[in-house]
Amino acid sequence: MKRNMGNIDSGLRxxxxxxxxxxxxASMIGWWGWIGVVPLVTGLFRFCPAYRLLGVSTCQRKSLDKSTQ
Structure with a gap:
């Protein structure tokens, strides 16, 4: 799995x-709150299958310009 999530996206998830x-x-919301497992896992692994299907990435791209080295 190649990372497709940046730091902010991962942290928010x-x-x-x-x-x-x-x-x-804490019984403040119903059973549907267990859906929180999805953003937690995708944030920890920094990989979102939906992003991959859509061709989206929130990772910062490294500069390919070698003249700045």
Whole structure:
């Protein structure tokens, strides 16, 4: 799996996932809060299958210009 998520995207997914899971465990929201596992896992692995299907990447690209070295 090649990474296709940047730092901000990954961090937001991890935060949202943890919040949803915590709210579910605290019985503040229903069982649907377990959907937070999805953003948590994709954030931890920095890979989103939907991004791959759509050809999207939020990773920063490295400069290919060798004259700046």
């Amino acid at each position: 991890i935060a949202v996932g943890l919040i949803l899971i915590a709210l579910t465990l």
